[in-house]
Amino acid sequence: FNIEIVLPEKRAIESAAYISNESVFTPWLSAEYGVRFSLFNQIGEGTHYEYNDLNERIDSIKYEKGEIMTKYWNLEPRVSANIRLSRNTSLKASYNRMAQYLHLLSNSTSGQPTDTWVPSTTSIEPVLVDQLSFGFYRNFLDNQIEFSLESYYKKINNIIDYEDGAEVMFNQDVEASILAGEGRSYGLEFYLKKKYGKLNGWISYTLSNTENKIEGINFGHWYPSSYDKTHDLAIVANYEFTNRLSLSATWIYYTGNAVTFPSGKYNYNGLPIAYYTERNGYRMPDYHRLDLNLHLDGNKNRKVQSSWDLSAYNAYNRYNAYVITFRQSETIPGETEAVKLALFGIVPSLTWNIKF
């Protein structure tokens, strides 16, 4: 006997047109500006439901196939200015407005990470983002070295998240379990690149903060977005031993995702119950790994060329946390323990490539 749960399909068409222009006002001042017009139609066949405070369906409107259920349009202006301070130095400032019609819902529990994408509907308005950014750019040593430092600030409207107690699996009425509010994100991005030479590569680092404020979640206070990453660092290095043999290394590090862990516990009716405080008030362990790749080219003068790659993904075999669950201790009665599950450690591979 099988029980079938069918989540309703949602169909939509998104269209856009844009116009932009670049103007060079003086040798040191140029600007790019334009506007994008986006149009989003949710189309049937489908049913729109109205819900009461208990998330129960109280009314519905049915739509035929191809019938427009709801429509949104937005103008998305964008402008950027480039000020050249010297041959190697420039400043940049920009403003963008963006409309996003697909929303990502993430469950903040660490027990089972699940992401759901939902389109804008009659109940879910598009996300609107206003972004300001400023940047400083400088090249060194005859453009061998590129350096940039950028800052940004985003204001986000109609960001959505699950309400407390929302069912996150097989929820046929997910729209009833969503609340909308505002978000903000700001940060500083550092970038340094060496373009030429036996040793080349780049370093990028971002320091940022992304948070939401939604009435009904976290007592209406600001809380970290699930994908907020305070630190995000990438170091990429390539070294050419010869014109056939090279080694590349990539080291990635970022702050763990924001998650909701229990802060205490109690018993009710003899059963253990976890007690929660703030939404996304904790962090998964930081993520970092090193990838190595040794590349060997065959004879490049042949018609059929081959090469080999010997790689090690996660070369130092770090078990980055995929999920963290909680359970009664297996060794100490009455105690609770946190268990980290990692998917895999080092993944070596050998690749043979042929080009003809």
Added chain:
Amino acid sequence: MKKFGIIVMFAGLLFYGCEEVIEIDLNSVNPMVVAEGNLMKDSVAQLNLSYTRDYFHKEDPVYITDATVILSDENGITDQLIHVANGFYRGSHLKGQVRTDYTLTIGLEEGEYSGETRLLPEPDFFSITWAPSIFQRPAHAGGSSDTVYNVTLTIQDDTTEVNHYLLNFYTPSSEPRGFYLAIDDKYPLPGNLLQFTTFMFEFYRGDTVGITVQSIDEGAYWFFNQMNDVIGVGPSGFSTPYNPKSNLGEDVLGYFMARSRKDTIVFLR
């Protein structure tokens, strides 16, 4: 120009997962008041009061022994619950009467907390039947070789009230259920009958099945549904983590509820 490549991965290493017990530093939080209040029909009120405790370590509960607890009914009659031991309080003379509203007030140093409930009439059993389960798994698929029986309970709904019921089906050897079975009266069968069948339990011929049905108010019904999301020591993964809503205010965990109860036993012959 065509390119292709052959990748040989050491697949065994690829899918080698790892489970490890780790230490997590939890935020320091003020303990919350936990209240488990019950008023049964024809009985005095009882209340268990304690604080939440450290999440990871085994600690003795921190009982609240100095609260001022008053039960009052809609007619203004009051009864003070006296602390007996280990955070357990009991009333003396005000007993639960059906179709009556009650208020429990808890006075603590932190503040005063108050919750309301209504005691509804005990359920009226219309019939209890049992039959072989239509969902029994075949023995070759891991099911029992003995016939599994389901018990069907039918309740005569009281249409003068909005009713909710908490059900429990058990045998003498049953392990405590890790969830609550709560139903409402929104979709009765003809004749205002409410029916429930124990598809999720397995009973066998010769079993003595105990059935307990408690009438609860709507607030308690939603509380038990929410408790199903949070029972256990950690997030279930099926819902976003949260604390079930208490009728004693935002600063209290737990619930105060009035219930009437009916028990019976059936022998599966």
